[in-house]
Amino acid sequence: MEKKLPKIEINEKYCKGCHICVEFCPTRVLEMRGFTAAVKNLEACIACMQCELRCPDFAVTVTG
Amino acid sequence: MSNRVAFLQGNEACAHGAIYAGCRFFAGYPITPSTEVAEVMAKELPRVGGAFMQMEDEIAAMAAVIGASLTGTKVLTATSGPGFSLKQENIGYACITEVPCVIVNVMRGGPSTGMPTGPSQSDVMQARWGTHGDHPAICLVPASVQELFTETVRAFNLAEKYRTPVTVMPDEIVGHMRERIVFPEPGELEVIDRTGPTVGPDEYKPYDTRFGDVPPLASFGSGYRFHVTGLNKAEDGFPTTRAEIVQAEEERQLRKIENAVDDIVTFEEYLLDDAEVAVVAFGSIARSARYAVNQARKAGIRAGLFRIITYWPFPERQIRALSERVRAVITPEMNLGMTVHEVRRCVEGRAPVSGIFRVDGEPIGPGAIFAAIREVR
Amino acid sequence: MGFDYDKYIRPGKLPHIWCPGCGHGIVMKGLIRAIDALELDKNKTAIVSGIGCASRLPGYMDFCTLHTTHGRAVAFATGIKMARPEMNVICVGGDGDGVAIGGNHFIHACRRNIDMTYLIMNNNIYGMTGGQFSPTTPYGAKASTTPYGNPDPPFDIAKLAIGAGATFVARGTAFHAAQIDKLLAEAMRHKGFSVVEILDSCPTTYGRRNRFKSVVEMMNQLKDMAVPVTAADKMPAEQLRGKVLTGILYKESKPEYVEEYRKLVERVRAEG
């Protein structure tokens, strides 16, 4: 059975490019693309929510 | 009814006036010569279901009354000289946020600790310009115990009607003198309550000029959610730096008082109709001045008294008109010359204006004023 | 999953004004989750702040909000609580706001044990005015007004609160984001004056001057520094050097001020 992946939304209008979500993701799902965070490797996401919790700018939402 | 008549100290009458006006929250910090106001409030407020707080300092007291007022409660704080200085930043906050509150400042000698138990009238400029920035000011200067009661009631009315802080400033003599007072019956004096919003919470804005220069203020906890800030703000209450809004809002705040001077400014004219010498005085010194005017009349000098009751806004129009009729103006005051400058500004050179200034802790007696009347005549 | 912050944020107010990596945003999210957990009525909740970057928080929040003067939030809030005891009152602000200029109000609110929660976002600096040292700037640290290192010893806010009589004191960090709402919710449930200090990051005015390469490094420091109070007992003293304890540091039950005053009113009125 295929694993159901979470959905990670990054609001580019809110993201200020602080790197926090990228650096503290335990499975390195995210990366910086230019000045904003982006999803690089969704398959690795364990839905721990740390990126959403720690984003100071209300820019990350993890659902699913 | 015998219990309607009492022999009271000015400060006590002030506190009773506040209760009569519907004040239900007091926060203060003890300081001579105003402490009796707090003492009576501490006793009376629980009896009417209100709350009294002695705060850690005057800054906190001013802050607490503003906070309480935002819940729709009528609020009072009382202080003197140094404490009045400490309150100034938050008085400015009440000005810009347009939160009704009444501040009693019983004037003592200064600057600094000065003469804690000595009378003074040297805070009148602080009442106008004490806090930074442009802002309107209303300041009432009663001259008797009865008037300290009624002017305190009026202060609450003006605060609520114009959404503004109002200062009541008896000098120490008026604050501490004991006189007969007749308590007004409930309903005898007008008591104005805050007008709440006429629109629902979704439409409400705390500075909505559709409702005129004094927009209705909603209460925290009543179903209206809004933001209050000391930053320059737009009519929705949120901070703005947009030049035209900042300018318009500051101008409106001055205009709301300037356009209402006929409603706010009060004074008493005594024997001025035919006067050639006018004495302009207020507070306890106006009592000496009245005596001196009577003396002068007996001596055949046509003297009269203009007693300031509302110090701010200053009774400009009335003093200007007066200066067109009299030959000289005298301003006795317990400071080194404050009212005299305001009077000169209004007189605009039409008559000589001289002052009697005293800051040694002694009142200016009728003799000194009578002598001055004789001299300028 | 995926918390809906929009429910509590005033429409159109985001993005906020805080700098990239400023921890204040993380703390605000924690506050929102705590309010959500307690299902506080927006119309019966006042959020009061002083002046500073942290104190801009209430402007974003869809509640009865009051942005006051520097250091005076707790005093304004005291008036609200006394006049409307049924309201939930939350104060927020920075370390400078809370324990420098506002220190006197802070200790007296602790002493009275008035029922409200005070959230202090401690970034060890005056952020808004460009990085002058605050009463919590570490000894020796650089600030714009300590160009040769800070000669002042710092306050321990939690100890100050406990000493002054606060009946609930907790500490967390912006790094430990998931704990912030838990601490705040506990604080708000507590009857009396509760203090929650969140160690926070100001990369702009503190981080740069103190050789943090990025906010990530600041977050790592918070991570390394924090020791849960529950674990500290079993740790030897040398292991605790340079660490700060986090979690609920103090809790006791004492008469609450507003309730006591209401009792006094009832007694006076009964006596006539």
Ligand SMILES: Cc1ncc(C[n+]2csc(CCOP(=O)(O)OP(=O)(O)O)c2C)c(N)n1
């Ligand atoms: C009476 C007064 N003094 C000084 C200031 C200037 N001032 C504004 S914010 C601030 C310090 C803010 O630091 P903090 O409370 O730690 O909050 P942060 O900005 O770091 O979040 C100062 C000194 C002021 N606004 N009012």
Ligand code: SF4
């Ligand atoms: S939810 Fe956890 S694992 Fe998934 S991206 Fe965010 S931090 Fe990484």
Ligand code: SF4
């Ligand atoms: S934590 Fe938020 S603001 Fe920072 S990079 Fe990630 S998405 Fe952007």
Ligand code: SF4
């Ligand atoms: S200056 Fe510091 S405290 Fe202020 S917003 Fe920027 S990072 Fe935050």
